[in-house]
Amino acid sequence: KAGVTQTPRYLIKTRGQQVTLSCSPISGHRSVSWYQQTPGQGLQFLFEYFSETQRNKGNFPGRFSGRQFSNSRSEMNVSTLELGDSALYLCASSLRSQGDSPLHFGNGTRLTVT
Amino acid sequence: QKEVEQNSGPLSVPEGAIASLNCTYSDRGSQSFFWYRQYSGKSPELIMSIYSNGDKEDGRFTAQLNKASQYVSLLIRDSQPSDSATYLCAVKHSGGSNYKLTFGKGTLLTVNP
Numbered sequence: 001k002a003g004v005t006q007t008p009r010y011l012i013k014t015r016g017q018q019v020t021l022s023c024s025p026i027s028g029h030r031s032v033s034w035y036q037q038t039p040g041q042g043l044q045f046l047f048e049y050f051s052e053t054q055r056n057k058g059n060f061p062g063r064f065s066g067r068q069f070s071n072s073r074s075e076m077n078v079s080t081l082e083l084g085d086s087a088l089y090l091c092a093s094s095l096r097s098q099g100d101s102p103l104h105f106g107n108g109t110r111l112t113v114t
Numbered sequence: 115q116k117e118v119e120q121n122s123g124p125l126s127v128p129e130g131a132i133a134s135l136n137c138t139y140s141d142r143g144s145q146s147f148f149w150y151r152q153y154s155g156k157s158p159e160l161i162m163s164i165y166s167n168g169d170k171e172d173g174r175f176t177a178q179l180n181k182a183s184q185y186v187s188l189l190i191r192d193s194q195p196s197d198s199a200t201y202l203c204a205v206k207h208s209g210g211s212n213y214k215l216t217f218g219k220g221t222l223l224t225v226n227p
Contacts, residue, residue: 033215042219043158043202056214090157098215099146099206105157 002027004093004106012112018079021109025072025093031055032074033098034066037088037108046089048098049074055097078111086113116141116207120218128226133190135221137203140184146206147179147186152220153199161201162188193225 005024013019025032034046045058049068066076072093078085088110092103117140127133135149146165150158162177164170164186170177176189186205190197200220207214 035217043217045214045216048214058214102148102160102163103150103158103204103215105159107157 004091004104006089006091006106006109008109009107010110010112012114013081014114015081015083017081018077019081019111021076021078021089021091021111023074023076023091023093023106025074025091026104029093029095029104030072031094031097031101032068032072033092033094033103034074034076035090035092036060037090038086043090046076050097081113083113086111116144116205116216118203118205118216118218120201120203120221122219123222124224125221126224126226127193129193129195131193131225133193133197133223133225135188135190135201135203135223137186137188137205137218138184139186139203139205139216141205141207142181142184144181144184144205144207146215147177148204148215149175149177149186149188150202150204150217151199152202158202190223193223195225195227198223198225 031050033048036044047057048055068074088108090108092105095101149162152158164177174191178187202220203218
């Protein structure tokens with residue numbers, strides 16, 4: 001069974017631009033969660049989507065948004081990029097909601113904002 | 115703010131020793147607990163999940179949960195250099211529909227040959 005696929009693997013953007021990241025979950029998984037990982041803050045929860053609905057949201061500004069499609073694929077968008085948005089963005093899928101079944105992580109998208 | 119605390123380390127143990135990784139959490143109503151391993155430059159992968167008080171063993175790994183003390187630990191027996199990684203504790207908090215899975219910042223484990 002194919003794992004979680006995230007594209008692109010690397011991105012370099014400049015301040016003020018916007019970016020869209022993509023995540024394809026494991027087949028049959030209905031939950032997709034997004035995390036930001038930085039050396040100082042660790043894994044920070046962004047949001048979770050389940051059956052196309054945002055189920056939960058972390059403490060990030062409204063510049064961070066996401067959506068989930070009917071095939072469970074998910075996208076995350078960051079608008080008006082700031083230098084502090086440079087991080088590894090991880091997507092994870094699970095069979096049921098996060099916390100009710102294990103998360104399976106993708107390889108991440110490394111975003112650098114200059 | 116519901117928190118998950120881990121000693122950042124680094125924790126250094128000799129090959130063959132027992133490595134003990136600890137995690138405390140603030141939400142007394144937390145229900146599900148997970149340990150993930152993350153190698154440098156890789157994404158986290160699940161090692162263990164535990165839901166009830168006591169010990170759960172899987173090969174060289176044992177997870178221990180004490181809800182009264184709000185404490186969960188991971189023991190790695192016969193540690194190998196390949197166990198060198200950052201270990202992340204994750205806790206599902208309670209709170210009706212506003213649950214979420216919160217990760218600690220991780221403990222870096224180094225196993226020395």
